[in-house]
Amino acid sequence: MQRSFILSSLSLLLLLLGWHSLAVYQQSPTLPTPVVVIEVLIAEIQSGDLWHHLSATLYRLFISFSIAMSLGCGIGILLGRYQNWDYFFDNWLIIFLNIPALVTIILCYVWFGLTETAAILAVVINKLPNVIVTIREGTRALDKSLLDMAKCYQFGKFKTLQHVILPQLHPFMMAATRSGLALIWKIVLVVEMLGRSEGMGYQLHLFFQLFDVASILAYTLAFIAVMQSIELLLLKPLDRTVKRWQK
């Protein structure tokens, strides 16, 4: 525990040091030093701008993630459990998996207008197939002997889902959650860049036009910090609670 902390702090320090030396050596406005970036970050926090845009993005992230995960888990379990549904919808899944994110975003905006609903729909459509595929694989790998046990002792559908199926799907759900969060926020930024007037994506686009690299990096840092806290404060403890039965 101690050693891992020292090593990870060291590596982080090394990264910052490398960045700093490179910036000092280059002396270019397109590569500010870490200190400058932190100063910008503090200024943005104090002005309230950062929070305004960050919260808009986090809100979209939360809504689209919740919809994609709950729909994806439901459909994934269905396809994993019932062969015929899987045969029928497999093609759809492959098509949706392969549509570029940009295409769905553009189409959603064209068809439904530059609205919040269109933006969230675009993100959901991009994420949903991934969740379905992951959960479907998990469902296919369910332990048949435990399902037999549940059937023999007449658990019924709901009890089977709660006590037999979902605990087995937990690792797959965590995988979908982690890869999902990483994927979704990137898509949210594109969605915001193309058709929203607040949020991280919108701000980054603005900074790009001004060539304001320090602000771009400041926003990036803020976002990484938020995502790391979600991992540390939410996902890791959840993992530990759910896995307490393991050897």
Next chain:
Amino acid sequence: MSHLSINITDKSYSQQPLKQVIKNLQLDLYNHEFVCLVGKSGCGKTTLLNILAGLDDDYTGHISLDNTHNPKIGYVFQNPNLLPWRTVTENIQLAAKPDAKTLAFLLANMGLSAEKDSYPEHLSLGMQRRVSIIRAFANQPDLLLMDEPFVSLDSPTARQVRQLLIDLWQQRPHKVLFVTHDLREAITLADRLIFLDSQPMAILADVKVSLAREQRQQDSQIDSFKQRLFIDYPQIKHLL
């Protein structure tokens, strides 16, 4: 009179080449019989138990237990099949609804009182097996299926669990179908022994165990019964 009738005309696995496991098997259990199935591994005993438990309906034939469609079944599987993410007590209570007293009694008699809140993966295989036996008992089944339930128990524990099984069965009579390789175990427990041949499964001999329950405590009685069995039923010699 209570009656379990098993009539399976065909059970095959659709692998290539087609493998017929059971053909024209007819077996009847009356009242509260304790029946042991003895046969080589791979002869389809587990397949038969799965059909009886309602886990496999891909067969031709007919099973009926007192003409009820939904008999209560206790099944001690070959593997413990416990939910690893639920404690010992939760595993039992999810499958059966024993009152607190019964549960405590069963746990104590199986030597598991101290482990009632443990997770299965923290227990030895023998302990996990005992939990799965409690689960089956606690369900108060009309039909108790046991698939070599005592294999990974040490012999004192196995003897104790066998005794508990007989006690519980006598307290609350129900049908028991018990699969084993161990002829001595079968003679100790059963009212009837069914010897099975394999591929497809066929009944070689259907033998009533004429020993009184008290006589079965003595090894000499079991041995002499075994001797007579070989003489009376030469067709089962290759099984043993």
